[in-house]
Amino acid sequence: MMLIDPHAHMISRTTDDYEAMAAAGIVALIEPAFWIGQPRTNVGSYLDYLSHIVGFERFRAGHFGIRHYCTIGLNSKEANNEELAEGVMELIPRFALKEGVVAIGEIGYDEQTALEDKYFRLQLELAKKLDLPVMIHTPHRDKKRGTSRSMDVCDEHGLAPSKVVVDHNNEETVRETLERGYWAAFSIYPSTKMGNERMVEILRQFGARQVIVDSACDWGISEPLGVAKTAKLALQKGIPQAEVDLACYRNALEAYGQSGQMKESDWLNPPAIDQRNLYEGNSILRGGREPKIEDAKQPRRSMDDLIIK
Amino acid sequence: MSKAARQLLRGWLGRQLDDAQRAWLDEQLMNLEENPSDGTLAIALGMAPRRLGKADLALEPADYAAADAALKGWDPHGWSAADAARVLMLTEPSLSNGFAHRFRKLCSTADVAELVALYRGLPLYPEPASLEPQVGEGLRSNMRSVFEAIAHRNPYPRAHFDDHRWNHMVLKALFVGAPLAPIAGLDERANPELARILCDFAHERWAAGRPVPAELWRCVGRFAEGGAIDDLSRALTSENAEERRAATAALAASPDPRAAQLLATTPRSP
Numbered sequence: 001m002m003l004i005d006p007h008a009h010m011i012s013r014t015t016d017d018y019e020a021m022a023a024a025g026i027v028a029l030i031e032p033a034f035w036i037g038q039p040r041t042n043v044g045s046y047l048d049y050l051s052h053i054v055g056f057e058r059f060r061a062g063h064f065g066i067r068h069y070c071t072i073g074l075n076s077k078e079a080n081n082e083e084l085a086e087g088v089m090e091l092i093p094r095f096a097l098k099e100g101v102v103a104i105g106e107i108g109y110d111e112q113t114a115l116e117d118k119y120f121r122l123q124l125e126l127a128k129k130l131d132l133p134v135m136i137h138t139p140h141r142d143k144k145r146g147t148s149r150s151m152d153v154c155d156e157h158g159l160a161p162s163k164v165v166v167d168h169n170n171e172e173t174v175r176e177t178l179e180r181g182y183w184a185a186f187s188i189y190p191s192t193k194m195g196n197e198r199m200v201e202i203l204r205q206f207g208a209r210q211v212i213v214d215s216a217c218d219w220g221i222s223e224p225l226g227v228a229k230t231a232k233l234a235l236q237k238g239i240p241q242a243e244v245d246l247a248c249y250r251n252a253l254e255a256y257g258q259s260g261q262m263k264e265s266d267w268l269n270p271p272a273i274d275q276r277n278l279y280e281g282n283s284i285l286r287g288g289r290e291p292k293i294e295d296a297k298q299p300r301r302s303m304d305d306l307i308i309k
Numbered sequence: 310m311s312k313a314a315r316q317l318l319r320g321w322l323g324r325q326l327d328d329a330q331r332a333w334l335d336e337q338l339m340n341l342e343e344n345p346s347d348g349t350l351a352i353a354l355g356m357a358p359r360r361l362g363k364a365d366l367a368l369e370p371a372d373y374a375a376a377d378a379a380l381k382g383w384d385p386h387g388w389s390a391a392d393a394a395r396v397l398m399l400t401e402p403s404l405s406n407g408f409a410h411r412f413r414k415l416c417s418t419a420d421v422a423e424l425v426a427l428y429r430g431l432p433l434y435p436e437p438a439s440l441e442p443q444v445g446e447g448l449r450s451n452m453r454s455v456f457e458a459i460a461h462r463n464p465y466p467r468a469h470f471d472d473h474r475w476n477h478m479v480l481k482a483l484f485v486g487a488p489l490a491p492i493a494g495l496d497e498r499a500n501p502e503l504a505r506i507l508c509d510f511a512h513e514r515w516a517a518g519r520p521v522p523a524e525l526w527r528c529v530g531r532f533a534e535g536g537a538i539d540d541l542s543r544a545l546t547s548e549n550a551e552e553r554r555a556a557t558a559a560l561a562a563s564p565d566p567r568a569a570q571l572l573a574t575t576p577r578s579p
């Protein structure tokens with residue numbers, strides 16, 4: 001089964017994670033621009049970060065047979081540093097049209113301040129102008145209100161809900177997000193966001209029509225196999241395969257594919273120029289073995305593997 | 310800057326693009342001529358693969374000959390249509406003032422395919438010597454396609470690198486698994502220091518129990534004397550036929566009389 005992880009901060013992850021994800025069936029992933037665990041102090045480090053996720057990280061993922069895409073944006077936390085924010089806003093149009101950029105994101109609210117609101121709105125306008133989808137990061141604190149407000153602002157700016165993915169949903173926000181016609185994404189992130197058993201219950205209750213599952217794995221204690229483990233658990237618990245396929249593969253492709261930068265043929269039949277530059281192909285798609293989470297769970301580092309080759 | 314090379318690029322693209330694509334490209338070039346700003350250029354470069362697709366440039370043997378005639382050593386094998394369009398944009402004469410600064414800035418925000426195009430265009434740019442520091446940055450890239458955009462089929466290194474940078478480019482090619490044969494000027498720019506570095510590298514590989522890339526000996530031959538003859542003698546006994554052939558060729562090029570003796574006493578490699 002082919003899987004997509006449409007929210008993964010791979011810049012913080014190791015090669016072991018890439019190997020494990022590829023072995024578990026991930027064929028493509030999306031790296032949203034976000035903050036890196038501590039605030040950046042100048043626009044130059046933001047430039048290098050954006051350049052890293054459109055360039056080197058893409059190349060790195062290609063080594064593991066995974067197609068890498070990204071989103072470009074000013075995150076809500078750093079929107080509160082006005083000097084930095086102004087500089088980053090000048091960078092965003094320079095990066096938003098790079099190859100493999102599938103959305104403006106992740107943008108939205110953190111503490112719901114006036115500055116966050118200002119830059120959220122400016123970026124929604126930019127997304128409209130560039131005809132790109134939007135990935136919304138909903139706040140951890142005051143989540144229900146912050147999620148509603150994010151969609152209110154999108155409506156106000158005239159964005160089509162079908163081009164907006166509202167991420168980090170939970171049981172409290174899912175109904176409204178779906179009813180308003182937005183894509184509802186869920187981050188399978190241990191302890192803080194969503195667990196995969198809860199996720200399966202949501203799939204059972206609401207179906208998968210507008211639902212997207214991601215891992216949001218980053219520099220914290222998180223799970224790069226979040227999508228693969230959710231898919232497996234959902235199948236075990238009797239969710240139909242077609243529904244699992246929607247939530248863990250097809251909906252992400254449809255939502256972010258609206259950018260024109262992400263197509264199934266990118267991994268099924270990559271063009272020659274891409275094979276030369278950044279992606280030799282996926283060994284499983286090339287006729288290798290069936291993807292397995294068990295393989296990925298093998299301990300990657302052990303003192304028993306004494307010989308280093 | 311080569312006017313003839315630009316004309317070739319334009320002709321090749323004109324042949325391959327459909328009417329709408331050709332019109333789009335002409336419009337971008339006209340915009341750049343009238344308003345050579347960073348913004349206009351960034352958008353034109355960014356949109357190129359979206360508008361023109363990702364197909365390879367369809368070239369005939371006569372086109373490669375024309376390329377070489379326009380610009381000695383220029384070999385557009387492996388160029389995409391988007392590469393050609395991007396280089397055509399970058400070489401718009403209105404952009405030639407302060408080109409080195411512009412080039413550096415573009416490299417700092419480029420995606421992988423853009424970097425490849427930016428570096429492939431090197432032989433066509435104005436004041437090429439002023440680009441050398443940024444080309445050094447490109448060579449340090451870990452992305453093999455970016456490295457190869459500079460090192461392979463590109464006359465720029467032969468014309469502008471000093472021996473030190475040249476030698477490190479050859480050595481890095483071996484480290485990243487890029488073949489040496491497509492490096493323009495590989496034989497011409499061989500030098501005694503490179504031969505020494507490569508023999509040392511062969512010793513490292515032997516010590517680690519790893520295979521020695523056969524192509525390496527091609528840069529050693531002309532300067533092989535003394536210890537290098539012992540190295541070639543060892544390479545002659547390799548299990549790899551390609552390496553034995555490479556060592557034979559290197560010995561034939563060596564000025565050391567021991568090389569000739571060695572060749573005379575070694576059974577001919579199949």
Ligand SMILES: [Zn+2]
Nearest residue numbers: 032034106216
């Ligand atoms: Zn995130």
